[in-house]
Amino acid sequence: MSTTDDYQRLTPSGMGAIVPWTPGGALGDLAARAKEAALANGCVLVRGVELDEEAFKLLVRSLGDTVDHKFGEGQADLLKLDASRDEGKVVTGRGPLPLHTDGLLVGEQVDLIILYAAEFSDAPGSGETYVSDQLAAWQEMPAQLRHVLDEHEFEYLVKERGYFPTVPVDWYTIPTTRDYGRVKSLNLTTAFPHDVDQRSWEIRVKGMPQVDSDRFFEALDGFLRSERYAYTHRWRVGDLLIIDNQRTLHGRTAIGEGGTRVLFRGQLTLSETAWREDEVPSPVARTVVPENRP
Secondary structure (H helix, E strand, C coil): CCCCCCCEEEEEEEEEEEECCCCCCCCHHHHHHHHHHHHHEEEECCCCCCCCCHHHHHHHHEEEEEECCCCCCEECEEEECCCCCCCCCCCCCCCCEEEEECCCCCCCCCCCCEEEEEEEEEECCCCCCEEECCCHHHHHCCCCHHHHHHHCCEEECCCCCCCCCCCCCCCCCCCEEECCCCEEEEECCCCCCCCCCCCCEEEEEEECCHHHHHHHHHHHHHHHCCCCEEEECCCCCCCCEEECCCCCCCECCCCCCEEEEEEEEEEEEEECCCCCCCCCCCCCCCCCCCCHCC
């Protein structure tokens, strides 16, 4: 992929690229182009890709090394996010997921997240994936939000034990930043909405009154999901979205009562951990997508 290609960006902050693709092309070529674009731009969208489960696994493994799997469902090269109606299912269920970084709760390095729409049919606003340009947001963050991130610790309580079987059973602390050698970034989630009963985890600011902690996470979520930093993707069957998990945060809107949503997900750890922020391929020349929608 040439860095002079005229790709479209997905947010006003400059995150994301749409990579054109001709159906029937070689899977290896797709992997190489998409990986370079994702690392340069935070995430990449490719439309019209035809993959079954085995082809998806091959694509995932051609991009890098699968993570050391510590979850209770699926595998690192294929987890079906199938909008399950089973009681207690949250991550693979139908409710919303707040902004988060994969691998956070289990302490695992996840560099790339690969999502592919095998089936999708839902009302507008439902079942959508949103991605936040956390590096730009962190750099431009208001002082009152940055102060909490700099001076306080965050604690987590995992409630979905079937999906996260190896984590502590009580509240535990996770650092608010991470640096695996490629880029330093925020290492956190925001909170589930107050009106959501099925929650995979809880989060709080350690030592802060609960009401103040709740207000902080509400403000943080609003800032990270503002129009400047966040791209919301409405799925079509055949969409491939590759997300740089070190440079972004992502989440999901709830799936509608009659909606169908089956995404394949893969998680990778890259061997190029020695890359620094100033050594990552430069973002390609891009044009803005009207209304943040490709």
